[in-house]
Amino acid sequence: MSQSTHTIPTSLGIDFGGTSVKFGVVRGQEVIGHAPAITTEDYQEAEPLIDAIAYVIENLRNQYPEISAIGVGVPGFVDFPTGTIHNLTNVQGWKNIPLRDILHKRTQLPVVVENDANCMAYAEWKVGAGVGIDHLVCITLGTGVGGGIITHGHMLRGARSIAGELGQTSIDYQGRQGAYGNLGALEDYIGNNEIAAEARDVYASHGIKKSIADCTPASLSKDAAGGDDLALTIWTGIAQKLACTILNTCWILNPAAVIIGGGVAKAGEILFNPLKESIQQQLAPSFLDGLKILPAHFSNNAGIIGAGALALEEANQAE
Secondary structure, three states, rough: OOOOHHOOOOEEEEEEEOEEEEEEEEEEOOOEEEEEEHHHHHHOOOHHHHHHOOOOOOOOHHHHHHHHEEEOOOEEEOOOOOOOOEEEEEOOOOOOOHHHHHHHHHOOOOEEEEEEHHHHHHHHHOOOOOOOOOEEEEEEEOOOOEEEEEOEEOOOOOOOOOOOOHHHOEEEOOEEEOOOOOOOOHHHHHHHHOOOOOHHHHHHHHHOOOOHHHHHHHHHHHHOOOOOOOHHHHHHHHHHHHHHHHHHHHHOOOEEEEHHHHHHHHHHHHHHHHHHHHHHOOHHHHHHHEEEEEEEOOOOOOOHOOOOOOHHHHHHHHH
């Protein structure tokens, strides 16, 4: 006899991005229900946005009363033990906000607040491409570059719960200055906007005029698949830059697998083939032995699924 769906643990995953807040009701690796996203730029301060989030949560709980925990993934620095958000990337008014306690008080449900890339890593580790792998690095490529690290079967969070910020690691000690004064940060070279700007300049240097809109990762992927040599060259450069961070991570952590997700990773073999080649050329055989470079299993729902799964696990441990 199959288990009733209402007895399967169910949670609410919230993916708090730089432009919108997305909601999903999570059972296992499935998102069984959604609510309309909230546009963050409509709110200039934290309190009214929290009110809007709480309103959506209430409506979803009315539809899915079996929801037993809430997980929130956010694009910024989070103190995981307290669920306090130190800051949010590209969202105004969010400094040292105790979101976990606020939402728990309003809902009386267990609440977990975690970095969004860690949520993606958790989803891939528990129910995605990294199932059964206890030493794992996840990288998500989009507007920014995020990371999450699993070691010895546990999420690596560090002294202040903010470990794994792989997008801020340097690929050039004399490179571009990043948001925190750091030089050569990976995401300042292969974030969506940076890829498009670089590609536009490459085409211009060959006498080809293209707009930024024509040079997005999706457009470059399509052009490369169609045999555009310049697009292929650009993708090779992206792969080499990404390889630099992956190599440093491998030398330090010796993972069994590296999982890559996010919009840029949708380029598929156009990215993964030169990436694997670059890694194989620069890593000792003992580190390469058994190392897997894998595409993420989940796409747009990775953060929601990870946040929801993490909330359930933390709630079970607290019982």
